[in-house]
Amino acid sequence: MKKGYMSQIALSKRVGWSEGNGRRWIKIFKEYIPVLIDGRNKLYNEESYKVLSIIKALSENNFNSSQILEIFSENGIPSTDRELEEVIESKSKFNEFDQTIVDSIPSSKDLIIPLLNVMRDKKPYTSSMLNERIAQYFLLSEAQLSIAYPDSKEFIFTHRMRASRYSLKKQDYIEEVSKYTYQITEHGLALLNDNSEEINEEIEELEKVIDPFEVIQEKVEEIEDELITKLVDELKKAHWRRLETIVVELLTAMGYGDGQVTEKTNDGGLDGVIKEDKLGLDNIYVQAKRWENTVGRPEVMSFSGALDAKGARKGIFITTSNFTKGAEEYVERLESKKIILIGGKKLARLMIENNIGISIKKRFVVKEVDFSYFEGE
CATH class of the missing domain: 1.10.10.10 (Winged helix-like DNA-binding domain superfamily/Winged helix DNA-binding domain)
Incomplete structure (x- = not known):
């Protein structure tokens, strides 16, 4: 194996696909994925991995291969995370086209x-x-x-x-x-x-x-929707200081480094700070607000200004309500820093995924026949 290159199997595994699934996508996008022909072998490098990772990210956001090919043909391969986000946000462009396909x-x-x-x-x-x-x-x-x-x-x-x-x-x-x-x-x-x-x-x-499994799935979704509503209600009733603690605890559970709530006398409008990773290579500042009304652009701009005062490039603005379109468009256009907006429902989903503020009420186990058990003489 040439240094810096990997096989198709290794490439698929690294991206997170099975060999068969990776082979299918690589075949479809062969004109866009760099490959080195070494005798009978096909070898791939870091650029190949980058392109296939972008394809996987788009497929996970419900773009089919035809749509991705159209995007690559018209606009080229996204070269930055921001360009990839913009492509994902443009998914609505395909909604009518998608419905036509579904009906067929x-x-x-x-x-x-x-x-x-x-x-x-x-x-x-x-x-x-x-x-x-x-x-x-x-x-x-x-x-x-x-x-x-x-x-x-x-x-x-x-x-x-x-x-x-x-x-x-x-x-x-x-x-x-x-x-x-x-x-x-x-x-x-x-x-x-x-x-x-x-x-x-x-x-x-x-x-x-x-199919009873589909019925179960629908009921599970109903239960989760109700749980999200209840969590948002509890978050809105929680003391503002408790909300800040919950948010820092959640972000820590999500895999970030140590976090802490800031002192109110010297927080500069910021409620918490967490480390970007376990090594603490960078700080991420957090603002958590218990709001009933939709959070608009002025509030987000104020948060952005507080980040500037700290010389910070990354922030997370969390609210128990939601954000206006203007607020979302503002953070999308930021170039010198990255601000993530998390509304009440998304916050509740993250709490459920990371077991924050919830407990297991009942656990159901569904069993099936182990055919291999009955094989052999």
């Missing part, structure tokens, strides 16, 4: 018979094999395969395939013969031989089958 993806109902037809040879198929075969059957584009639900990383096509497999398995048309591996049953073969009217009637029945 086959529904779970439309997938039923094609799924059974793929499996009618009685061979076992993994879920990924079925996804691939069905995608080929419907001639689905990369955009259709990679578009995700809003505020989710789950691909819509993958979700609909899973729902179809579940209903078929629940009604005994297919069976799970090993983990994520399925095979058609005699009952499934018989359905394919029914007339179209009987098939349509059965598909209507299959549509009524509900």
Whole structure:
């Protein structure tokens, strides 16, 4: 291996993707990812890693490969964190286009018979094999395969395939013969031989089958939404000094270095300071305000001025309410410093993620068959 270079597998792993997923993205963006051909080997360097990391960041923000290719073609590859943030913020540009793609993806109902037809040879198929075969059957584009639900990383096509497999398995048309591996049953073969009217009637029945895991997920989301509301209410009722302590405790739990609440007589309008990392290479100043009204640009500008007085380049402004568009646009245009705005709901979510101000009420464990346990003589 040449010094300073890595294999495709190593590159994928470093970015945080599986070998298969990394290989797929590298193939799509091969014209943008630097590569050194060394005999039969393809080697990648730090620039390759940087480009693939940008692609991953965009994909995690619900950009599909077609959209990313369009961005790279029109504007080039983002060269700074700020440029990458601007691209992510422009996601709304694709909303109408996204909905058109969503509407073109086959529904779970439309997938039923094609799924059974793929499996009618009685061979076992993994879920990924079925996804691939069905995608080929419907001639689905990369955009259709990679578009995700809003505020989710789950691909819509993958979700609909899973729902179809579940209903078929629940009604005994297919069976799970090993983990994520399925095979058609005699009952499934018989359905394919029914007339179209009987098939349509059965598909209507299959549509009524509900995956309990989806029900659980919806209820969990409802519970979390209610918890966020309650946390925000408690934060608004907390003493202002207690709020500052909570915020510093949260940021420390998030992996920053030591933090402390500043003395009110000499804080210059700042409520706390934390170290950027465990080594304390830089200070991040914090302002935490218990507000009912939306925080506007003047308040954020005042905070920015307090940072200037400290010679600071980084700050976090936290409120129990939210921020105006003007305040958000102001911090976006800052060049000499970085200010992060955190509203009440986002603050509550961060508290939940880092177990601050919450306790576990009930823990549920869902178990499944360990197919490997039954293998062997």
